[in-house]
Amino acid sequence: MSRPPLPVGTWGSISTRVERTDAKSKPVRYLSKANFRDHDGRVRDVTAFGKTKTAAERALLKKLQDRAKTNQSGELTAMHKIDHLLDLWEKRFEGLIADGKRSPTSLDTYRRAIKNHIRPALGELRVGEATTPRIDTVLTKIKTTAGAPTAKTCRAIISGAMKLAVRYGATAVNPVREVDSIEAQPKNPPRALTTEEVTLLRKGLAADDRAAQADLPDLVTFMLSTGVRIGEAVAVLWCEVDLEAGTVEITHTIARLKGEGLIRKTTKSRAGQRVLHLPNWAVAMLRTRQTAGIRLDEPIFADVLGGYRDPSNTRRALRTALSPVGNTARRDLGLSLRAIRRQTGLTRKQVADHFSWPQSRLELIETGRVRVDRQMIATLVATYSIRLEDHHRLLAQVHDATQPAESDKLAWIRSHALRKTTATALDQAGHTARQIADQLGQAKVSITQDIYLARQAANPAAAQALEHAFDDPELL
Structure with missing residues (x-):
């Protein structure tokens, strides 16, 4: 031998x-x-x-x-730490961004996940030590502590990095392939606004001075008429609108990158670049805006200085507008809570950080723009060294403020609900899922069907078809 x-x-x-x-x-x-x-x-x-x-x-x-x-190319071996592998993966992703194949905002999201979750859990391990059981344990812990969406993102990153390790010959197989898929029920299942809710929304925004100042009524009208994302809406320039033909080109979106600020970038997929026809009421709204004087290189929905609007700030303004002062009782309670906080010498940021809240949540409570419950207020005032049961006037205000208000009907709405509403309206009008996906700028019809279309009643023609199929009198 x-x-x-x-x-x-x-x-x-x-x-x-x-x-x-x-x-x-x-x-x-x-x-x-x-x-x-x-x-x-x-x-x-x-x-x-x-x-x-x-x-x-x-x-x-x-x-x-x-x-x-x-x-072995000198770049990666089984003895290298996963920290080094992640550095190589990030450099490769940067190259894909330079080639226009990936979005820079995706890299920002991935870097946050790498910094906060993946490096602390796996960074010091060697590539050869990254086994399926170890990775599965890490992802399970991330899902428990940070939620299923974050765990899904981390799984995708680790899988991509280990795929790169296989290409370099540092490992023979990708250990993530055998890790269980991460599934979770969505917190907010698809929900579209009814016709009555759309009317209530538009009337409410038109009557709200703060909403008008933030230019929300026309923006919401535009989003309902097109189904575009909020980042796409604020990226549209006047030169991309043809009012005679009643069309608008969607080619870009606005995003904020760390260290760069706001940028206007192309949509994340070719499907996102599309020409949409506008309903007459949307054309009329744009004609009214046009009479105020425009420049073709300016965005339709600009900020106060005529530049691009930050999508995050716009969403925050919309949330505030959709959480109006419910009633006098909520406003009075909010004023009392603000006075107590100030007496203790605490800032909104300090209180929000204590509860791991965004500052906007505390602001909405103190301005009476959200519905509260007794437990929430008791927990809040405890940080001010106050027992709710010992303050009868405050307790009475809490009782009155917890009662339902008309404005609560709109508090659930977020910017994506407008997109779902447009999709559902097209679905009810008999448009195919492919046509609706093209309107929304989505490459995969399955995403449109699973996320953006509200479930309709079962096929009404089914009963008639079954009646004709099984109407043999001998069976009766």
């Missing part, structure tokens, strides 16, 4: 002999040699010299180890 070949990147036994002697025949130079199988499969001799046998063998061993690393 023939001897099996050396694996690529390894060497055989080392032999050493005397290369030179002095006048007294004393060895003064040694030669060490070994066969090395290179990355191209060829076996070559590698040699090294030394004044002693040990020095020659050490020098040869160093050359062999360096040559083995070179054959």
Whole structure:
């Protein structure tokens, strides 16, 4: 039986002999040699010299180890830490962004997940130590502490990084492939506004001075008429609108990048670039805005300085507008809570950080724009060293403020609800899922059906079809 070949990147036994002697025949130079199988499969001799046998063998061993690393491209091996692998993955993703194949906002999201979850959990492990059980345990913990959406993002990142490790030869298989998929019921199932709710929404925004100041009535009208994302809506320029033809081009979106600020970038997929026809009431709204004087290179919905609006700030303004002062009781309670907070010397940020709330939530409570319950207020005032039961006037205000108000009917609405409303209206009008996906700028029809279309009643024609199929009198 023939001897099996050396694996690529390894060497055989080392032999050493005397290369030179002095006048007294004393060895003064040694030669060490070994066969090395290179990355191209060829076996070559590698040699090294030394004044002693040990020095020659050490020098040869160093050359062999360096040559083995070179054959593995030098960038990644099974002994590298996952921190190093993640650095390589980020650089590769940056290259895809430069080629226009990925969105820079996606990288911002991934970097947050890497910093907050993946590096702390896996960063110090070696690539070869990233087994399926270890990764599964980490993802389960992330799902428990941070939620299923974050765990899904982390799973995608780790899978992409380990796929890169396979390409570099640092590992033979991607251990994430055998990790259970992460599933969770959505917190807010698809819900569209009814016709009555749309009317109530538009009337409420038109009557709200703060909403009008934030230019929300026309923006909401535009979003309902097109189904575009809020980032796409604030990115539309006047030169992309043709009022004679009644169309608008959707080509870009506005996003905020860390260290760069607001940028206007192309939509994240080719499906997002589309030309949409506008209903007459949307055209009329745009004509009214146009009469105020425009420049073709300006956005339709600009900020107060004429520049691009921040989508996050716009969403916040919409949430505030959709949480109007419910009644006098809520406003009075909010004023009392604000006065108590100020007496304790606490800022909104300090209180919000204590509860891990956004500051906007405390602001909505103190301005009477959200419905509260007794437990929430008791917990809040406890941070001010107050027991709710000991303050009868405050307790009475809480009782009155917890009663339902007309404005509560709109408090659930978010910007994506407008998008779902448009999709559902088209669905009810008989448009196909493909046509609705094209309107929304989505490449996959399945996403449109699962997320953006409200469930309709079962097919009403089914009963009639079954009646004709099984109307044999012999069966009655």
